[in-house]
Amino acid sequence: MTTNNLEHLLPTGWKEQVAFWLKEDTPSFDYGGYVVGESEQVAILYGKAPGVLAGVPFFNEVFRQVDCRVEWFVQEGAEFDPGASGRKEIARVYGPARKLLLGERPALNMLARASGIATRSRRLAQLKEKHGWKGIIAGTRKTTPGFRIVEKYAMLVGGVDTHRVDLSSMIMLKDNHIWSTGSITNAVSAARRTGGFALKIEVECRSEDEAHEAIQAGADIIMLDNFTGEEIGPAATRIKQKWEGKKSFLIEGSGGLTEQNVTTYFAPDIDILSFGSLSQSVPHIDFSLKVVPVKTPQK
Template sequence: MSPTAPPEPSYDHLLPPSWKPLITSWLQEDTPSFDYGGYVVGEAHREAWLLGKGKEVAVLAGSPFFTEVFEQLGCQVEWHVKEGDTFEPVKHVATVRGKARHLLLGERVALNLLARCSGIATKSKRIKDLARSFGYQGIIAGTRKTTPGFRLVEKYGMLVGGIDPHRHDLSSMIMLKDNHIWSSGSITSAISHARRVGGFTLLLDVEVRTEAEADEAIAAGADIVMLDNMEGDELVSVARRLKERWVGKKFLIESSGNITEGNLKERVAGEIDILSTSAVHQSVQHIDFSLKIQMPKSE
């Protein structure tokens, strides 16, 4: 008898032990003293519908955060749309049950989390799908230009949307940018110092402005060369020459800076291994959700 296949991993399995106290702190921030509105509605048990609205097809992302908000308030959430699935508005996405004052206590925190996380996932999926439609098979990645205190949710949204979240923090990969290089004296010196302390487990990503700087970075042992703010024919031709000149040398080429849906097509050359963009999370359009308490059915 063949063993039963394990269930598909859930995105919330990625979350670290520290994430639930974050929810607690956000609830504390939203109600630091008295809940005046909650006093008005009292203890009656009610059912509320989470509705996905807006004008476009969206990706649901952030359901663990939404659920945890209400579980900490003694409510139960039943999901009707799976995390990572798309839905068309208006959609009854979930049902929340609990005391009316607790539903309202968690409403804004839960909706804000879900709206931004789903917005990031929706934008990430759209950019990835567009790149694939142009024939690009490389990596689409976000950036570290995230909101302080909210990074976990934003990086999670990128993953649910199907792209690479890139490095999470200064400790998860060594990235040497212009200020590191200028302060160290040269690309070679900066890489040498970084290797000494970073060891063999950390990848080394080096930002360069010219083809000559890229050559120096590759020669010094960079794992990834970021061609920063190069665009159009220059980007493609420089990447192609680097691949040809350093054939047999293991490294990846990353393109970053001013990548949008509008100019994506000119960046998706096969010589570019990674396209990293902040367009998937900075100034992204949130997905419109609302939580509507249902009137109790008459006896």
């Protein structure tokens, strides 16, 4: 049976990362928590800018670890808009006042960034569909140290490919690998000996000649790096025509891609477009968490 619950993809240690966020934010005494005490309260999570909600499992876990409960009114992956009021009720969190405040900032920081990444991812996915391009939109490994699992998760929520998650996921040979080994052929040969049949090999190429050398050496994916939108389509066509019926490979475009110029890269012989901007310089989605005092019935 299949499921749309992306939480099932998360590795076994992800909750330890959430515990670290809480430890980082409260390394010693919780002075403000002492002030508000243990009274049971409700906090409303508001979305204050349009976006795609992402990061629900991490948000839930933050508050689970501080003994609070979350009730959601917007599903993960859904688009929301605060409208004229300037705020949209997304969820409610129930628990002791000081514990709501313990979880507030780590949860909001995570949700803002994850939703920002998912929002940009969704826009790129929609551009792809609008223009009828059949290739793959993907992220890159340009992620925040210690926060990669959230950022890659958010890309999936937004509807794009994560690309490789880490150095162990695929063998990507870039300019430094090639310079260190002397040639593309040497680098691919060494990679194949160690990676075996199970790992694909991708080679960063700055010219069509380098692409041909990589294909001849046995690369599975050819990355045409820093080609313009006008250059990359014709180059990909020439490369595929030369090797038609001889070698099987994918062509990826990368370097300098943005929402503004991506449509110029939507060429039929490009299989993948990867964006560092999916996880770098992404505007966050603004959220706030406001405690609503629980009224005690008068006797």
